[in-house]
Amino acid sequence: MNLHDRFTPGPEFGETLRAGARRAHETGEVDAASLEALRRSGLLGMMVHEDHGGWGYDAAAANAAIETVAADNPSIAIMLYLHCAVAVRIEQYGTETQKKHWLPRIARRGELVASAWSEPGSTADKRSLSTTAQRDTAGGWEIKGGKTFSTSATVADFFIVLVQLPPTTGTAHATGPTYGGSDQALFLVEAATPGVEVPPDALDMAGMRGSGTGMVQFRDVTVGEDNLLCSGSATPEAIQLPHRLGLTLGAVSVGLAQAAHETALAHARDRDLFDEPRFQRQLASTEIAVRSARAAVRDLTTGPAQDRVLRAYCVKVFASTTGETVCGTVRGLLGSAGYLHAHEINRISQDAEAVTHMGPPTHLCLDLIAGRLAPATGPDR
Ligand SMILES: Cc1cc2nc3c(=O)[nH]c(=O)nc-3n(C[C@H](O)[C@H](O)[C@H](O)COP(=O)(O)OP(=O)(O)OC[C@H]3O[C@@H](n4cnc5c(N)ncnc54)[C@H](O)[C@@H]3O)c2cc1C
Incomplete structure (x- = not known):
């Protein structure tokens, strides 16, 4: 798979991204023209399998595309990278129902997904999160907590949310350095779900100011079993x-x-x-x-x-x-x-x-x- 098999941007794509990078650095907001160019480019679906409307790019071709975008607009490039990282997780860990639900949306409709993992006070290894998911009486889940530094948060259509599960006996705790844990789970949650609250302003960061990196609150958010992407040992594997x-x-x-x-x-x-x-x-x-x-x-x-x-x-x-x-x-x-x-x-x-x-x-x-x-x-x- 080569970069230009499907990605053939005209010069205006790079010009739009470069102008947008300059604007966004001043305003601290996602540049609307750059985001629109990204959504229309097809790049959001580049790592989605062709069966679901994507390009079926492997990591080598995707890295090359991300590098090209980053040279013009690094904020858009990190949004694209994090989005692709979720797309491949859905491809790998999603049920057939989940793949049919989420993947055509990002590949055909240009929807954008953000990762809501980090929390105020949590460390980079994502251990011991405060955001929790508990079973509710209707057989679904209730998610509670607050996330920060979520890239694309202010413009995302849905989130992949890393949560702490209730303690269970016999859960193995890794002792060495880790990135996420088997007592955690990943959920896919629509931004429009009642209880999901995203402040309109992104964090006032020194760099990547056009990446919409912001906070997300989950206030007693109810989701179904179909929103659970993975749990247990599959969570650190998916990370x-x-x-x-x-x-x-x-x-x-x-x-x-x-x-x-x-x-x-x-x-x-x-x-x-x-x-x-x-x-x-x-x-x-x-x-x-x-x-x-x-x-x-x-x-x-x-x-x-x-x-x-x-x-x-x-x-x-x-x-x-x-x-x-x-x-x-x-x-x-x-x-x-x-x-x-x-x-x-x-x-x-x-x-x-x-x-x-x-x-x-x-x-x-x-x-x-x-x-x-x-x-x-x-x-x-
Ligand atoms: C531009 C940007 C985009 C981001 N996008 C996302 C996103 O989309 N989703 C998301 O969930 N998160 C995102 N993050 C958060 C990021 O993933 C970090 O994990 C998070 O900020 C916490 O990492 P930390 O190093 O600041 O925290 P900590 O682990 O608490 O570390 C804080 C500081 O302590 C020091 N330190 C800690 N442990 C050690 C050690 N063992 N050895 C030496 N020094 C140590 C380091 O100097 C470190 O800088 C983003 C962050 C940035 C800046």
Whole structure:
């Protein structure tokens, strides 16, 4: 599967995204034109099987598409990445009824899904959440709690919600570093369900300001058994699925690094600096960095599958660190010209830093990598 098998955007797609990225960085809101372009592009269904109206892209093609979008509009790229990560979870863990219900909506109607996992006060490993799901008397579930830092929250059509289940005897608790747990479950919940409340304003973040990253309250939300995507040991497995497939936020960092590098090239062109040895060396170093990070992302989807999760954590750290390093080098190269508030490099740098904080953030990746290097690995790792 190649990137351009189905994704053939005209130049106006990139122009819309680039203009939208600039607007959104100022307003702190999702750029309507960029979101509309994303919905119309078909990219939201790129990882949905063709039987359900999607393109059937694998992780390699999806990473390439996400990198392309990120070079123009990183906020839209993280919305797309997180959306695809849910699409593949529905493909893998959904019942036939759930697949028929949710997948054509995202593939054919351009509906957008957001992940509501993080909570005020919860740690990056998503252990011990306060949001709970309890069985109700009608055989469904009642979800209660509050989420934060949910990308796309302000514009999402539905959510994948990570909840804590009531304690049961005999539930195995992993002892090593984990990402989610087998005492948790994932639910698919319509944004329009009574009791789901999303403040209209996104969080006032330093970067990724056009990603609609915000809060979601679940006030005694009643859903049916059909809304339960997975529970028990399938929950940490489902959380890990994008990493098992090789779908990575590192692709966003590569797009960001490319955008920063191109900013430096444009500066060198405008000021006729290509003959300056200092510029030559710095441009060469950012070229090497971008190519290395891109190669690492590509390598993730090739080679043996059995150590792909470990490699995915390594690539997330390497690509996001590279994104920040390239931005730092380019800022140094631009000097005071790049210190002006309106200069693109400031937005790109803030966006690049955001990726390091996104799940799993660097400190958790390091713990998960170390845990996998240890001789005995637990079920949730
Ligand atoms: C732009 C953006 C988009 C996001 N989108 C989503 C989303 O769509 N859905 C969602 O659910 N969440 C989302 N998040 C939240 C993200 O997934 C993080 O998990 C969440 O913010 C909590 O991580 P944390 O590192 O801040 O928290 P903590 O784990 O509490 O860590 C806080 C700080 O403590 C330090 N620390 C903690 N443990 C260690 C350790 N073992 N070693 C060293 N240092 C440590 C680190 O410096 C860390 O920065 C998003 C965040 C951002 C910034």
